[in-house]
Amino acid sequence: MRIFLLAGTIASLSSLIAASPAVPEPCTAATAACTEWVSLGGGPLRSLIYRSHSLDTRNESIRRALIMVHGTNRNADHYFTTATTAAFLGRALDDTVVVSPRIASAEGSCHDALDANEVSWSCTGDSWRSGGSAPKNPELTSFDFVDAILRKLANKSTFPNLRAIVVAGHSAGGQFVSRYEMANRVHDTLGVPVTYVVANPSSYAWPDSTRPLATDDAAPDNARGGWSTETPHTTFSYGPFDAAACANYDRWPAGFQNRTSGYTAKTSDDQLKKQLVSRPTTYLLGQVDTLPLGGFDSSCPAMAQGATRRARGEAFVKYINERMGAKQAIQIVPECGHNDRCVYTTDAVLPVIFPK
Numbered sequence: 001m002r003i004f005l006l007a008g009t010i011a012s013l014s015s016l017i018a019a020s021p022a023v024p025e026p027c028t029a030a031t032a033a034c035t036e037w038v039s040l041g042g043g044p045l046r047s048l049i050y051r052s053h054s055l056d057t058r059n060e061s062i063r064r065a066l067i068m069v070h071g072t073n074r075n076a077d078h079y080f081t082t083a084t085t086a087a088f089l090g091r092a093l094d095d096t097v098v099v100s101p102r103i104a105s106a107e108g109s110c111h112d113a114l115d116a117n118e119v120s121w122s123c124t125g126d127s128w129r130s131g132g133s134a135p136k137n138p139e140l141t142s143f144d145f146v147d148a149i150l151r152k153l154a155n156k157s158t159f160p161n162l163r164a165i166v167v168a169g170h171s172a173g174g175q176f177v178s179r180y181e182m183a184n185r186v187h188d189t190l191g192v193p194v195t196y197v198v199a200n201p202s203s204y205a206w207p208d209s210t211r212p213l214a215t216d217d218a219a220p221d222n223a224r225g226g227w228s229t230e231t232p233h234t235t236f237s238y239g240p241f242d243a244a245a246c247a248n249y250d251r252w253p254a255g256f257q258n259r260t261s262g263y264t265a266k267t268s269d270d271q272l273k274k275q276l277v278s279r280p281t282t283y284l285l286g287q288v289d290t291l292p293l294g295g296f297d298s299s300c301p302a303m304a305q306g307a308t309r310r311a312r313g314e315a316f317v318k319y320i321n322e323r324m325g326a327k328q329a330i331q332i333v334p335e336c337g338h339n340d341r342c343v344y345t346t347d348a349v350l351p352v353i354f355p356k
Contacts, residue, residue: 066083165196210240
């Protein structure tokens, strides 16, 4: 009798396993097989993403999503590899959908090969990093692209068990995310919590006309020598900036002024400030990102924010936390310079980009 009962139990379990939907394997190669299109503006315009799981196929195993925005070289394939490597190290590959959008351009000196109806974004400068319009499709902005990705991820019919979305970026991608965090209009509409992770940008959109004074931790020599500690520097003071030294220092995207076009043109300063301080964000700064390497922005608006990327980030986070009431987190990533793979595959960073 026991043998018959055991056989029946095994048969029942086998039928249940056979009836259960198979958990799809993550796609982790930076090849065409791991890409798909995201329609923009109702179509037929579109932009490409690399993704570890399809954004159009129901997947009950997905618990979280990571969007990783590339840097100035528009190398979404590289950043997809960085993000999937981090997911492997964080044991998050199977229940995370990793997305790396390609903000491609065939404008000016950029010569990305574009497919039919693929949007060509701006090539150089700050436009794509700050929600600027596509040159040939001015009704679309680069922030609209990530809005569309977020809406697809939050679709419960596709990812019914999604519990968290992280939007992250490094360098120029860090600039993109820092401004997208304060500007996007979908954050509170998705039904899924969104957090932001900003790594090593060259500049920030300062919320008023003050800037760090070049003293103490912001003094150029001290900032360049700041690599010697793994804890954030905090001795900063702020005051008016001499506009005669840099007439554009407070213009968007280095400040809030002259937002006459693009995604943020119709958003008030007060609304941007409110969103800047209220949306959960972690700022990652490489311990040794204190040299003018990797496309360092040495323009006068950027230099008005500090002598190094690390000092700029430390001063900015201290300002918005202490002067504006934000509660944003800051991490110095040990032994990392201006390198996305070093930053995003560090053990202490993994829980930030793959929240439980």
